Amino acid sequence: MQVFYFLIETIIKCVVVFACLMLSVAYLTWLERKVLGHIQIRFGPNRCGPFGLLQPFSDGIKAFFKEDLIPGSADKPVFVLAPMIAIISAISMFAVIPFGNQFTLPGTDYVVKLRIADIDIGLLYVFGIASLGEFGIVLGGWASGNKYGLTGSLRAAAQMISYEVALGLSIVGVILLSQSLRLTEIVALQAGGFWHWNIIYQPAAFVFFIVCALAEINRTPFDMPEAESELACGFNIEYSSMKFALFFMAEYAHMITVASIAVTLFLGGWQAPLPFLEFIPGVFWFGAKVFILIFFFIWQRGTFPRLRYDQIMKFGWKVLFELTLINILITAFVMLLKG
């Protein structure tokens, strides 16, 4: 009977999380266009429904009915597979993130934990799946049979793997503090108010993590793979209809997931910022913190210009790599002194 309940709980949680993630992705595209519009003194989408709120659905329906074009010079199987890899990996990353505390089902003694899976190597899982996402972009650009696409995907590959090294190093400090790769344990150690959050002990690591994460999800100022003004549209230049929409959704899903990981590792996950606010459910706090980070991602897109490619690569290898190493050594040394 226990197994039966477990299966039902798992299926419900998977479907609900998937639906919420997809809905957030849809409205994130709306939010980004709206915020960018207001930053640039425009209105943004305002025709479909009140405040343009139906715009994401209009875009989605349009994507389904557009002509599904595969260029003659493309490598067809890889061309079709690439957007699928991108979206699958972007969605799958969310599977281990604890987005809330547990609660008891009313009327029973059945405890529901608000996370899809709680595995002991959660952090490794996240980084493993994140690396898979690079294949979508690299293969997509390569298989298009287009010079812009090839250039975009090569740049994407080099940029993403360069920043992955610094990204991996920047979180070692957090692992040192929490002595676990299980995300639920990392969150549990940050309970009891914002002065227990990892960002207080590892402020530099948080900044490195955000910078590397921006490079990983190809946001401005690191949006080299797309670089509209140089490469037309980069890796997704030949994509149309739903295949393009999948790349688009993968980018936004990736953004939500990266913000969730940053919240889990550094900002206390679903924990309330002040102890007396703990009566509000953890899901609310998790959502609020993720929203603040995502708003920052959009805001800085409207503020910073794109960097030059050689500057990006130099910054990644010559500056971030060393700073993250120094951060690890200092953290380990201080921990040694404190015993």
Place this chain on the structure above:
Amino acid sequence: MLIDYLPILFYVAIAIFFACFAILASHLLGQRKPTRLKEAPYECGMNTYGSSFRRVPIKYYIIAMLFLLFDIEVVFLYPWAVIFKELKMFGFISMAIFLAILIIAYIYIWKKGALEWE
């Protein structure tokens, strides 16, 4: 426990189903009138010349090799960080030696100009 991974399997299955559904639905719903010009690679309206699968600069391969080297080092750091409190001084010194060897290699590739992009 292996059963901990079962929910992930479910979740990934939903993601795969969604991706297949989206590709298939747009394939069936969208109109298709391919012409020769439509199928040509897009190069801002200019006539395309040559193959798109060209040789690429060697720099990208060097970066890929460096990535392999340094990312393996990151993987070594993870288990070390998890049990650092038990290892104490021994763990700190051994990891410092490991990093020192790595930094020598890092200085070498820097001086060789593998990180320059001009």
